[in-house]
Amino acid sequence: MTTKLQKFPPISDKLPVFMHGADYNPDQWQHDPEVLAEDIRLMKLAGCNTMAVGIFAWAALEPEEGVFTFEWMDRLLDTFASNGIYAWLATPSGARPAWMAQRYPEVLRVEANRVRNLFGMRHNHCFTSPVYREKTAIMNTKLAERYGNHPAVLGWHISNEYNGECHCEYCQDAFRAWLKAKYGTLAALNAAWWTTFWAHTYTNWEQIESPALHGEFLVHAHNLDWRRFVSDQTADFCRHEVASVRPFNPQLPITTNMHMIEGLDYRKLAQEIDVISWDAYPTWHAATDDSGLAAFFAFYHDLYRSLKRKPFLLMESTPSLTNWQPVSKLKRPGMHRLSSLQAVAHGSDSVQYFQWRKSRGSSEKFHGAVVDHDGTEHTRVFRDVASLGKTLSGLTEVLGSATPSQTALLFDWDNRWAIKDSQGPRNIGLHYEETVVAHHKAFWDLGVPVDVVGSEEDWSGYSLIVAPMLYLCTEETGRRLEKFVENGGTLVTTYWSGIVGATDLCHLGGFPGPLRKTLGIWAEEIEGLYEHDRNGLVLADGNPLGLSGTYESHEICEIIHSEGAEVLGVYESDFYAGQPALTVNRLGTGLAYHMATRLKGDFLRDFYARIVEEAGVSRTLDSDLPDGVTAQLRSDGEHDYIFVMNFSGKAQTVTLDERAYEDLETGAAVDESAQLEANGVLLLKRKTQA
Template sequence: MGLTRVSGLLFGGDYNPEQWPEHVWDEDVRLMSEAGVTMATVAVFSWSRLEPRPGEYDFGWLDRVLDLLHEHGVAADLATATATPPPWLVREHPEVLPVDAAGTRLDFGSRQSYCPSSPVFREATVRLARGMAERYAHHPALAMWHIGNEYADHTLECFCEESARHFRRWLRDRHGFVDGLNAAWGTSCWGQHYTAFDQVNPPRKAPGPVNPAQVLDWRRFCSDALLECFELEKAVLREVTPDVPVTTNFMSILHGLDYWKWAAAEDVVSDDAYPDPADPASHVAVALSYDLMRSLKRRPWILLEQASSAVSWREVNAPKPPGMMRLHSLQALAHGADGAMFFQWRQARYGPEKFHSALLPHGGTASRGWQDTLRLGADLRRLAEIAGSGTHADVALVLDWDSWWGLEAPESMPSDRLRLKQLLQSWYAPMHARGIAVDLVPAGRDLSGYRVVIAPNLYMCTEEQAGHLAAFDGHLIVGPFSGVVDPADQVHDGGAPGPLRELLGLTVDEFWPLPDGLTQRVRLAPELRGDGPPAVPARTWAEWLRVEDAEVLARYEGGDLDGQAAITRRGNATYLSCLLDDVTPVLTEVLAAAGVEPVADVPEGVEATRRGRYLFLLNHATTPARLDLREPGTDLLTGRDLRGRIDIPPRDAVVLRTGAEPVQAEPGVAGPTGAEPTEGER
């Protein structure tokens, strides 16, 4: 048994039968059976059909759909249908509609047209969730509950009076008394001292920059407010159907929601991912997000949505060329997914997503897309045995949402060019190219299972987090602008790197952001240089360091920083005070010192990952790739026994079953019984 009661790997997509006459449903389930579909996501946006009038339910059509799916061996990821309220609710209760920062109430007609704090909306969702749970608790098609949909995609925040009241309650719980809030927010600046909580509002549009500590707490509040909506429905589902797992679909590495907290609240991590077919490097960025999904609960996850070809929301919606749909699905499996699902099953004829691709395209079974669907379904049946297998990673990247929110605060930073996702990718991309597995970790997690830990940026750093990093006995890399502030966004005494000062053996004397277009040369010590150039460029950011107890591995060359330390090391802790164009020299030296090896020797364009005994080799290039296998095995996709030198066609793959023993779940390892994060890790 896998993540749900469905065995093997999940395959299917969002199914919207309410968009089609009933005579089409029979054809749908027949074709699902032909394609090997094992699960369909149903009723995501069906609230207005299930409850056409207040308290009046129409479950008959959904009964028939679920019966049809079950008869054809297709399980249901059944949504509670609360992703968007029905017209009658927002017309009878217009206060349910969200308000933007400028005070404009956003009307009905799209998705997520609700205020997350609205008690009317929350009560209505709970009633519908209970009705769904009681109706379908024992339906044999039910395999998983799906709450909401892509939380924070359209509505992350609402600035209405109800949200303001909710925000004040949240602040009271966090800070206790108004004096605690004043201290945390530094309200002595710009005369913002409060004498009562009811004087506090959300950070609405103001004449100038808003207090960054207020914005930081607002970011925390917005993530928590939406999580409360999820947990209210989950409580009902757990009460009525305690044995049915619950999920909601994440949106890769999303700024708005703290996914460490969210993942702790759900049973199964699921993700929606839409890499751009027109971007030849998009598979690298999506691999990073997949590794986050695997790391959130340290066990397999589900790719719940992806596109079979073009999407409908980019300025130019490029289709996926032959082979890419299959390759992208195999990539998710390579990074720990136990399912490759799609949006959607049948391509819509109307609405904003009518040009979004589907497993069954407008052209029907004569289309190229349908042949791709059939091929992928057959491949997933061949790969069924990989379900539940784990991934071992020797390297971890630190991702902390509080620090991210603080780093990207508007209008108050030395530079607005520091973007955390780009910083993560700058370290991840060269490891991905080498076939080195990477986990992501929150700043407070036990790091003992890793050899190398990299914090590309830890702008906000607590004493406890610094203690975790100091206790780590492997090799640590810390990026620039780290250890700057505490959880209240207040600069640490003595400045950066704050609680990391003793660990790194230095103090940042002054931040030195670089104007656009300006580069700063960094001359490397021989141990970093290797066979590469003696100096490398840095952009965007630099720092004037005061080195106290550290070895200097690189110095700035030329310009106002000439001769100043750029990269330092104390013990096994390396600090970069700048953003190098290419971190490869530092990374290569640290990985070698830590004894970190790639899972395979691969040429450019080939991605290599391992799940237990299964080695995935994915050729993302448009030309054939040749490589030498370290060990023989059987390609599950073709049944061939392979050894020695092999060729992989363009946009093709090999999934090799080797003799290696399956990985067991433990820190640094993902597996089907991986440990839940502790309170300190969330």
């Protein structure tokens, strides 16, 4: 890479090495004091230095209202401090105690059917409830007063995997207030929501309620605004939690662990915290070749890293198996090391697990853990964890390094929500997320680093922007993409782009709306195909990409007309055979490509190989990689750290480029040809090119 990079400081200056550890629940073992002593011994043996504690410990910390029992937490943290182990101290708001639900039923969540839940589960509470906010503030403040400056505490772990929504009267009032702040008047709301449809015009704010299957759920702008409100309200609750712990030690970093939850816009939540962390649970070995699944999780690693464009934390993963997936498959030899280092390769400065010690009872008693029910170190899983701990301890120079990317992939939560609500052209599955991941996988195959960014973010520094299915495209986003291309950038878009604006109203004047000038096309119609239907893209002879032949397409075909764009390929069949299916438009000093039909991985890899070369985007290794093998890059501006990973399920030979490489773990020179066994990973180091 040519850009001069700098290292980010360690997430905590208390621990300037890779964090390695797990969720730890000593509150479940207070009846057996010997467990803590044994766990400390095992943590050291496994090379674990960081535990997330207190995540679901509210009942252990406050067994009765106003009665606080911190003694066990005192012992835990003091023991950690004397043994060189650190803690992400959690606020326990992810699960409230039974006494609270009994005395204050308003804290319990109301579902869309307007029925209040019984006590139980996790996140079964209302983020708007004044009582719940009061109780969390009291608990969090007491924790922060007592432990904010404890030597073992390196940061705050706010709640746990925020998710879900509440439809109680507090939330209805908050939703109406949110709408009033956004639209100002009912007239503006009615216009933005197009409520004249089915005579649903509102004449009083009190008439508006959250979407429900037994009420209103077919006004798409209403649905979209509700989802935005839920994200904002969740972020506001997180802000409320942060405010109750921050003042007692402002230097402590704050995170909240995220997950693959569709209902929240994590870019909103990211604004409230200092460090991004997330929980990854792939279903490894569902196929002989794990590369598709690895690429899927690589997309999410890149997404979460890109929320702040700096190193993140893998806060949860399983050291062996889960107990809640359809099949609880064990990790094959090598997969624990490979999958953990995949997170590091994409920017994680930690490998953490759920969980440290298996529970004896309840729903996760068979979920994987570092310490199994036998309670010893004499297991394959423990040995895998200890081995990885040794590897991580030798990678300290990688800590804080950046993931330089010249390519951005646009992924917006409100676009995702709007597409799934669009009611056409293919209600059996428009597959937005799968499409974005498929485009990302082409870069994964090529070993090209990618940032996953939003439409409202800063795009400076990128040479290439890929925007699959940009269905919800505002006029402002259209102008910014136009300027990006005019200034020399390369843009790639697909079918079903530029269709609606911010409130899910269709653009008038012809699709792709704000992108029409940039792409140089008019999209007249779009057809959803049945599962058995197929079409094809026939490449034009002598096209500037140098691609040839026919590639199969499926699921979606958009009928477009050139308005200045060069036609690179046409449809193979059906009544629109011979009409444009792949185009490029030259605007200013840049290029804008458009795929009018859904194409498969073979085309995407061939296409992006040409685009990357044309746009001057660097690959991690200047060589072709075998199928199922990827190469990912981190760099501190002086040295590049390359992770060559084999998810193909079989041994592979990787040919390096002509630069000088050394083994990151041993310092030995590496030959041009390297062998990777199944589930193998090669850690390399080279000097950064000026």
